[in-house]
Amino acid sequence: MDLDTVRTFVAAADAGQFQGAAAELALTQQAVSKRIAALERSLGVRLFTRTARGAELTIDGQAFLPHARELLRVAERAAASVRTGRRPLRVDVIASRGAPSGLMRGFHRAHPEIELDVMMLFGIDTAVAAVRSGAIDASFRAVGMPGRPLPEDIESVRVLDEPLQLLTGPAHALASARSVTLAELAGHRIWMPGLVPGTEWAAYYDGLAAEFGLTIEATGPNFGSDALLDTVADTPALATFMGEQTRLVWPAGHGLRRIPVTGPTPVYPHSLLWHRDHPHPALATLRAHLGAAASGHDAAGTWTPGWVTAR
Amino acid sequence: MDLDTVRTFVAAADAGQFQGAAAELALTQQAVSKRIAALERSLGVRLFTRTARGAELTIDGQAFLPHARELLRVAERAAASVRTGRRPLRVDVIASRGAPSGLMRGFHRAHPEIELDVMMLFGIDTAVAAVRSGAIDASFRAVGMPGRPLPEDIESVRVLDEPLQLLTGPAHALASARSVTLAELAGHRIWMPGLVPGTEWAAYYDGLAAEFGLTIEATGPNFGSDALLDTVADTPALATFMGEQTRLVWPAGHGLRRIPVTGPTPVYPHSLLWHRDHPHPALATLRAHLGAAASGHDAAGTWTPGWVTAR
DNA sequence: CCCGGCCACAACCAACGGTTGTGGCCCTAG
DNA sequence: CTAGGGCCACAACCGTTGGTTGTGGCCGGG
Known part of the structure; x- marks a missing residue:
């Protein structure tokens, strides 16, 4: 599991669509799509249901989201612990x-x-x-x-x-x-x-x-x-x-x-x-x-x- | 920051040497060395002092270690949250x-x-x-x-x-x-x-x-x-x-x-x-x-x- | 003094992760 | 009903990353 991928997941969940997350992260929509797909493959569950006007979280995605946020928080604290x-x-x-x-x-x-x-x-x-x-x-x-x-x-x-x-x-x-x-x-x-x-x-x-x-x-x-x-x-x-x-x-x-x-x-x-x-x-x-x-x-x-x- | 890298850091800290961590993770010593070097570069601090018979944590490394462990714990919980x-x-x-x-x-x-x-x-x-x-x-x-x-x-x-x-x-x-x-x-x-x-x-x-x-x-x-x-x-x-x-x-x-x-x-x-x-x-x-x-x-x-x- | 253990550097290569291009789906407006 | 726009997935391409093997330097012990 890669933290950038997790960050992408959170951004997509917040934006409600991959496109928006891509804009926020300065990536293409395709890159976001690939990252999410990779995360879903590694977890073995579907995190989003893709619709015509965006992507919304599945129940598994909803369950994963708070853990993902916590993961990013902890990573931030870890980095801060050694920041000069x-x-x-x-x-x-x-x-x-x-x-x-x-x-x-x-x-x-x-x-x-x-x-x-x-x-x-x-x-x-x-x-x-x-x-x-x-x-x-x-x-x-x-x-x-x-x-x-x-x-x-x-x-x-x-x-x-x-x-x-x-x-x-x-x-x-x-x-x-x-x-x-x-x-x-x-x-x-x-x-x-x-x-x-x-x-x-x-x-x-x-x-x-x-x-x-x-x-x-x-x-x-x-x-x-x-x-x-x-x-x-x-x-x-x-x-x-x-x-x-x-x-x-x-x-x-x-x-x-x-x-x-x-x-x-x-x-x-x-x-x-x-x-x-x-x-x-x-x-x-x-x-x-x-x-x-x-x-x-x-x-x-x-x-x-x-x-x-x-x- | 990559979770595999963090895992490598923890393994190296536990083993007290890169070689041992490499064996545990089924990698070469060189790969571990590169990962640690990359982590140190991304954090901007030195985490280990390399000695002739291993590597020991610097003070920054000691400060980072518990955060790294926590990060892995949270990642484990996150993955478990969607495990079938x-x-x-x-x-x-x-x-x-x-x-x-x-x-x-x-x-x-x-x-x-x-x-x-x-x-x-x-x-x-x-x-x-x-x-x-x-x-x-x-x-x-x-x-x-x-x-x-x-x-x-x-x-x-x-x-x-x-x-x-x-x-x-x-x-x-x-x-x-x-x-x-x-x-x-x-x-x-x-x-x-x-x-x-x-x-x-x-x-x-x-x-x-x-x-x-x-x-x-x-x-x-x-x-x-x-x-x-x-x-x-x-x-x-x-x-x-x-x-x-x-x-x-x-x-x-x-x-x-x-x-x-x-x-x-x-x-x-x-x-x-x-x-x-x-x-x-x-x-x-x-x-x-x-x-x-x-x-x-x-x-x-x-x-x-x-x-x-x-x- | 030499050997053994360990780490760093270099060269090489596969694979990953990004980009662009394109097509399909769905909803909406005309 | 159709045309268009918005969004996502797939494919092809390519540079960079991260692994490997090979090698050299350093330090401590016999």
């Missing part, structure tokens, strides 16, 4: 189920007119390079990591401090705790596959482990969150950290527990990064939205690494 | 804003897994012919109209009795009435453009007008519901009937009034029609849904034409 110049606001989030993803969903609900492309890059270095090059318009990351100062032309603002929770299976020693302190976690095995050295989130957990004497293991291949949850659910000695706002596809019957962490509560600092010089037109709207949505969290009783810039 | 054999359930409703449309929305919410094509045919004759031919799977219509018995192979069941309301502008004599009786409407001008002789809805209003001595005018071209509402809002002497469940795009500030009609309340009898012999697999689900959703309306105090089959 005015294109959808392209934002990098750290993971599809994480808190920044939720922030973007909220932004989309508040501003459905702003076209969005949400993507996931790998690590703050890639993200910063992409923001600097203009390939993306903004990124949610934790900034300030030692040895990786933000370039001068990148601006950032803290938009969300997300408390971490402990995730355990039902047989874990802490499974029935209402809450746990970081001190109580010393000696327990915390498993976080996917913690890649050199990334900002690895630096965060390294700092957390060092400061409170935790054992955080990043060993083993990262088979994705489903496999992680399965393993944690089945292994009494394993637990993992997870953002409070992380959306889980909670496997039914696994009995996974989310346990708040206190004394202090580790919070993951999400900042929005963007380029100082050539911001996307919709970026201001995003910043305003995030500023309004940011609840004034109290920093007391929480922990962030020393390298995180104060709010 | 297993295809989406195709249902004819009397108007896009009317009650049957609402019933189908409810059905879709209850059964999002069932693919639907909702369409609007013209009159019960067209609808019955389409159902008999298998071109559509079901139709919502008022059945029993004099001289138009349903063919033997068409079955029907009453699914909704929709009370009619009077719609008036703010300056209409009845505008401030809490409710009106049919007797009170005698002498008032009821305007219903679009009431085409020979259709089942024209027969309905003809019967209504005859039995209660109403003046129903079908004169003038039907410029659509917006124009109708505008005129009714501005003309003190005009009113119109409208189904209780009809969704209006209520023009702000027009002061249109919806007034219940009583003594008796005219109700429009929506029946579901389908073919006795070769029903669509999902039709049973639709009938079950409509049966469950149908509130047991009390027929007392309501009016339907004599030709309407009892429930």
Whole structure:
């Protein structure tokens, strides 16, 4: 199926005749006729009944028409997604189920007119390079990591401090705790596959482990969150950290527990990064939205690494 | 933009290399290379970075990928909509804003897994012919109209009795009435453009007008519901009937009034029609849904034409 | 250092998709 | 009834597109 052919179909349906569609598309009537015939052959149904004064849709044609329009809309959006110049606001989030993803969903609900492309890059270095090059318009990351100062032309603002929770299976020693302190976690095995050295989130957990004497293991291949949850659910000695706002596809019957962490509560600092010089037109709207949505969290009783810039 | 090219792009992105995509699509590597190059040229951006052991997506490519997948999904649905054999359930409703449309929305919410094509045919004759031919799977219509018995192979069941309301502008004599009786409407001008002789809805209003001595005018071209509402809002002497469940795009500030009609309340009898012999697999689900959703309306105090089959 | 894997470029060729020319059908006006 | 106009389909023709095969360059691993 060819999109030009679909466009021709829609034009013919709107015009009610092939001739008119041909004029609109700067084609001959014969070309339109051939295109429609080809489309009908490929679909295996007749789309128009040809009459002496035009062509009108068959029932199959009527059924196909809205789908054809939708197809053209989607194609237009797809092309717009990579158009240089005015294109959808392209934002990098750290993971599809994480808190920044939720922030973007909220932004989309508040501003459905702003076209969005949400993507996931790998690590703050890639993200910063992409923001600097203009390939993306903004990124949610934790900034300030030692040895990786933000370039001068990148601006950032803290938009969300997300408390971490402990995730355990039902047989874990802490499974029935209402809450746990970081001190109580010393000696327990915390498993976080996917913690890649050199990334900002690895630096965060390294700092957390060092400061409170935790054992955080990043060993083993990262088979994705489903496999992680399965393993944690089945292994009494394993637990993992997870953002409070992380959306889980909670496997039914696994009995996974989310346990708040206190004394202090580790919070993951999400900042929005963007380029100082050539911001996307919709970026201001995003910043305003995030500023309004940011609840004034109290920093007391929480922990962030020393390298995180104060709010 | 060509859908085969988009398919090639997705295959290459999934495979991580052109060679693998070529094998999957039964093409040569060179053909894939040319297609991708053509797509990049038409979009004006580079989608892959070519490396010695494959090709990986650029950021633009990553942004484009989900749109490309969506495009293929929509194309698949479009093709399925006219596929002979297993295809989406195709249902004819009397108007896009009317009650049957609402019933189908409810059905879709209850059964999002069932693919639907909702369409609007013209009159019960067209609808019955389409159902008999298998071109559509079901139709919502008022059945029993004099001289138009349903063919033997068409079955029907009453699914909704929709009370009619009077719609008036703010300056209409009845505008401030809490409710009106049919007797009170005698002498008032009821305007219903679009009431085409020979259709089942024209027969309905003809019967209504005859039995209660109403003046129903079908004169003038039907410029659509917006124009109708505008005129009714501005003309003190005009009113119109409208189904209780009809969704209006209520023009702000027009002061249109919806007034219940009583003594008796005219109700429009929506029946579901389908073919006795070769029903669509999902039709049973639709009938079950409509049966469950149908509130047991009390027929007392309501009016339907004599030709309407009892429930 | 060489080999293997992968992609790009070039040359060639079939097939697709456009054009012009023409004929048939249907409706309308004279 | 007939002539004419409007519209679509078919046929012939032709340029361009998109496929193939053949080949060369680049990069990484043994």
